[in-house]
Amino acid sequence: MNDSRILEISDLKTYYYTSRGIVRAVDGITLDLKKGESLAIVGESGSGKSTLAFSIMRLLPDNARIVDGSIWLYPEKIDLVRLSNDEMRKVRGRRIGMVFQDPMTFLNPVMKVGDQIAEAIMYHHGCTQKVARKRAVELLERLRIPDASNVALRYPHQLSGGMKQRVIIAIAISCNPEILIADEPTTALDVTVQAEVLELLRGFIHELGMSLILVTHDLGIVAEICDKVAIMYAGKIVEIAETYSLYKSPKHPYTIGLLKAVPTVHKSSSEVGGIKGNPPDLVNPPAGCRFNPRCPYVFEKCLGEEPPLIRVNNDRAVACWLMM
Amino acid sequence: MSPLLVFIIRRLIQYIPMILAVIIVTFLLVRLAPGDPTYILVGEVGDESFVRAARERLGLDKPLYEQFVIYISNVFRGDLGYSYLRSEPVAKLIVERIPATLLLVLTAMFISALIGIIAGTIAAAKKGAADLTLSTLSIVGISIPYFWLGQIILIIFAVWLGVFPLGGMISVGHEYQGLQYFIDVIYHLTLPAMTLAIFNIAFTTKITRGSVLEALTQDYILTARAKGIPESRVVFRHALRNALIPVVTYTGFNTGVLLVGAILTETVFAWPGMGSLLYDSIRLRDYPVVLGIFIYGSIIVILANLLVDILYGILDPRIRLR
Amino acid sequence: MGTHPLLKVENVKKYFPVGRAVFGRSKQYVKAVDDVSFTIDVGGSLGIVGESGSGKTTLAKVILRLLEPTSGKVYLDGVDLFSLNNKELRKLRPKMQMIFQDPMASLNPRRKIMHIIGQVFKTHTSIGDVEIRERVVDLLEKVGLTPPELFLDRYPHELSGGQRQRVCIARAIALNPKLLIADEPVSALDVSVRGQIVKLLLEIYEKHIDEIAYIVISHDIALIKSLCKDTLVMYLGRVVEKGEVRRIIEEPLHPYSQMLISSIPVPDPEIARNRKRIPIGGEIPSLINPPKGCYFHPRCPYVMDRCREKTPSLINVDDRLVSCYLYSE
Incomplete structure (x- = not known):
């Protein structure tokens, strides 16, 4: 089973150095991703989920640094954390593609969308602009954009939100990367447009055999397309499990609360719960388990000692003293 | 009609009141300044009747508003009047001088845009020592006055080193033709163009640096980096391309500043352009020439701004010219 | 309870002009809200669900006269809101309140919480400082900011997002509004x-049920369902369906x-991966140049000829109002 591994993150720590102090946004994350697998990283703002995604791409802001850990890319088992900038550049786009959140701001406003897609193809495949542009149009067609050859000649502001997001996806998959990282890919879209974009994502991931890391706060989207879910809280993974069993029987109190906190069409209003309190300040996280101030089941041990992420059965690991 | 043409015509119509305002303000400013051209013409010791006759001839005996009405109506007939001192039509005097000034100003503009944009981009992208050096240099460059800088450059390169001429536009006594003429002009142009460009290089560097830094924080830069393209392409193709818009604005605004700088520079280097003509004319109270140069100058500035507006449309596809 | 209409909205329209009228060319309009009518009884609640461009927020602002209507009438407890002058309107303001999406943007960052909520009493009542303080403490307790003394002297930026939204809710209910729009x-x-906030909104609603009409605007029908009994579904400024939320979710009529x-x-995942999906086509069209006839027809899987010609009117179907030719003869 281990041969099919494509990415392995071990004990990764990414910190931000701010005027308020050190923000431990990603604080010891260990994960692996198999070929063709879709993994969701779920968390709220400040959970470190996006920092984790940008750490894999090594696209962190100037005040952030990966301070410890490794990110192994298979089959060669190269450590992305230790690659030179030039070598890392060859991984980006070519082997790991990234889809960003906001189609309004993530496209260059003064460049034709076709050229923005063609750019990566030209560099990684060393082909002429003409060939790359043709390939860009093919990609747009594959993403079900009508009149693709015309759309390729337009500027971002001439396209609708859903179209722009498809262009962003086209850029990310333009060089057939083995891994696709999607950071809140549909958050900025309308519900009906979101459904179509998700459908598309799911479709070509299966078709091309890509592995997906989907970063989101929306448990609804996860249920639609992911095989495995990692729940992050305050820079740590608190629970990781196969999708079906996670939704059926969440184990960590935070996961339980999160699933209850969202009103859904299938729940009656009395079932809508929530979690008391607010997400913690990562400059000064609570001692012991970071969820303890909000946890309904908190007991002594939680206050003093941080629970490790322990495998509880074949497809699940939980970081909670209740499970020990 | 093409939208571009419609746009240009509409803009030009909008500029008419502006030109009118320029004429009114400069007319008043020039006239309210102390000094009387009559005495320069006839000398301090001329007798009363002689002075009066000169005044009558020039129309200076009429009340100011009457002079103004006459002037305005002449201007709209394309007549800028005669120079008091050189007995030549003002328009002819100025038109003769325009090419030299344009050569100087455009050269300085070109040099400063080229060097300033590259230096500013490097400062923004490299950060650290390169940034510190370039930023310091640009502050120094912005603070130096033209006339002082011109004289220093003149002393160093023309007097001490003797590698460039002291002034003028062509070598006197030679009748150079074709390529030789061209080289001779370049040879004379180097020092004044450098003098005029330094401030602009410094300012363009500063503006470009800020603008590129800002562009580099935008989300689309992340998209570009995530593609795995070389950082130089990220900086020049993605960041600089977007950063150029404010730089172009500045360049347009700056045409006026550059023309003022040209007056001082031309005077220092005896460059036969509008600037040195203006300097002499102000000194000698040659009102028609001074006014004429102001009118031509403002038309040049206005045309430069129009050019900037058109460039906008090319640089930024989101702007539709209206 | 639920006997007489507290809020009555009749044929409200809000058109925004686009482009300038040059050389006598006729102006174009964006019909942001196009002929919307409904009533809410005392103690009634209504959701307005729609995506971007549906006009849901514009509708709310017009009802509160934060935007001037193009035409139509709105009566709150019998008072014709659109006929009031500014002074009368100001007097009525505390009775019609709105809670916005971004609590940070609707709170003055330079004022303490005590001042922010107290200001409402200062402007609209003549009660003294001591009593104002008591009232503010009461309100903070009511919205779950306890102990209240801990929050009085804080600034908005010192609170979390949830706490800020609680402050906004406290301010909105300070003078017992008759109409509350979230x-x-x-x-x-x-x-x-x-x-937590959903729960709080429900609590507030229950507490004021004898005197209030309640509107919740959202793109998320699940949220509407947990807060309201009935809802409008809006598409490009028009109501396409109106009825009980539960019923619309179970059996939506309009395509x-x-x-x-x-x-x-x-x-x-069980439900998500096994449910029936409606084939989705296209995107929400621009309001500047909307399609003819039914605005939804370019995306509709059941489109017929007449959908392209004329806008269907709202008709009664079972327990609901629907604007679709599929349900008319």
Whole structure:
């Protein structure tokens, strides 16, 4: 089973150095991703989920640094954390593609969308602009954009939100990367447009055999397309499990609360719960388990000692003293 | 009609009141300044009747508003009047001088845009020592006055080193033709163009640096980096391309500043352009020439701004010219 | 309870002019809200669900006269809001309140919480400082900011998103409004905090049920369902369906409602992967140049000839109002 591994993150720590102090946004994350697998990283703002995604791409802001850990890319088992900038550049786009959140701001406003897609193809495949542009149009067609050859000649502001997001996806998959990282890919879209974009994502991931890391706060989207879910809280993974069993029987109190906190069409209003309190300040996280101030089941041990992420059965690991 | 043409015509119509305002303000400013051209013409010791006759001839005996009405109506007939001192039509005097000034100003503009944009981009992208050096240099460059800088450059390169001429536009006594003429002009142009460009290089560097830094924080830069393209392409193709818009604005605004700088520079280097003509004319109270140069100058500035507006449309596809 | 209409909205329209009228060319209009009518009884609640461009927020602002209407009438407890002058309107303001999506943007960052809420009493009542303080403490307790003394002297930026939204709610209910409109009240909040605010809004509603009409605006019909009994479904400024939320979710009639509901991600993989999906086509068209006839026809899987010609009017179907030719003879 281990041969099919494509990415392995071990004990990764990414910190931000701010005027308020050190923000431990990603604080010891260990994960692996198999070929063709879709993994969701779920968390709220400040959970470190996006920092984790940008750490894999090594696209962190100037005040952030990966301070410890490794990110192994298979089959060669190269450590992305230790690659030179030039070598890392060859991984980006070519082997790991990234889809960003906001189609309004993530496209260059003064460049034709076709050229923005063609750019990566030209560099990684060393082909002429003409060939790359043709390939860009093919990609747009594959993403079900009508009149693709015309759309390729337009500027971002001439396209609708859903179209722009498809262009962003086209850029990310333009060089057939083995891994696709999607950071809140549909958050900025309308519900009906979101459904179509998700459908598309799911479709070509299966078709091309890509592995997906989907970063989101929306448990609804996860249920639609992911095989495995990692729940992050305050820079740590608190629970990781196969999708079906996670939704059926969440184990960590935070996961339980999160699933209850969202009103859904299938729940009656009395079932809508929530979690008391607010997400913690990562400059000064609570001692012991970071969820303890909000946890309904908190007991002594939680206050003093941080629970490790322990495998509880074949497809699940939980970081909670209740499970020990 | 093409939208571009419609746009240009509409803009030009909008500029008419502006030109009118320029004429009114400069007319008043020039006239309210102390000094009387009559005495320069006839000398301090001329007798009363002689002075009066000169005044009558020039129309200076009429009340100011009457002079103004006459002037305005002449201007709209394309007549800028005669120079008091050189007995030549003002328009002819100025038109003769325009090419030299344009050569100087455009050269300085070109040099400063080229060097300033590259230096500013490097400062923004490299950060650290390169940034510190370039930023310091640009502050120094912005603070130096033209006339002082011109004289220093003149002393160093023309007097001490003797590698460039002291002034003028062509070598006197030679009748150079074709390529030789061209080289001779370049040879004379180097020092004044450098003098005029330094401030602009410094300012363009500063503006470009800020603008590129800002562009580099935008989300689309992340998209570009995530593609795995070389950082130089990220900086020049993605960041600089977007950063150029404010730089172009500045360049347009700056045409006026550059023309003022040209007056001082031309005077220092005896460059036969509008600037040195203006300097002499102000000194000698040659009102028609001074006014004429102001009118031509403002038309040049206005045309430069129009050019900037058109460039906008090319640089930024989101702007539709209206 | 629920006997007489507290809020009556009649044929409200809000058109925004686009482009300038040059050389006598006729102006174009964006019909942001196009002929919307409904009533809410005392103690009644109504959701307005729609995506971007649906006009849901514009409608709310017109009802509160934060925007001037193009035409139509709105009566609050019998008072014709559109006929009031500014002074009369100001007097009525505390009786019609709105809670916005971004609590940070609607709180003055330079004022303490005590001042922010106290200001309402200072402006609209003549009670003294000591009593104002008591009232503010009461309100903070009511919205779950306890102990209140801890919050009085804080600035908005010192609070979390959820706490700020509680302050906004406290301010909105300070003078017992008759009409409370919540516009995407939880969208800007963290998921784990949303549940708390939903609960609070429900509590407030229950407490004031004898005197209030309640409107919740959202793109999320699940949220509407947990807060309201009835809802409007809006598409490009027009109401396409109106009825009980529960019923619309169970059995949406208008093809747009069907598409909207089948698009909502369900946080349950069993349901999510086995449910029937309505084929989705196209995107929301621009309001500047809307399609002729029924605005939904370019995306509709059941489109017929007449859908392209004339806009269907709202008709009664079973327990609901629907604007679709599929349900008329």
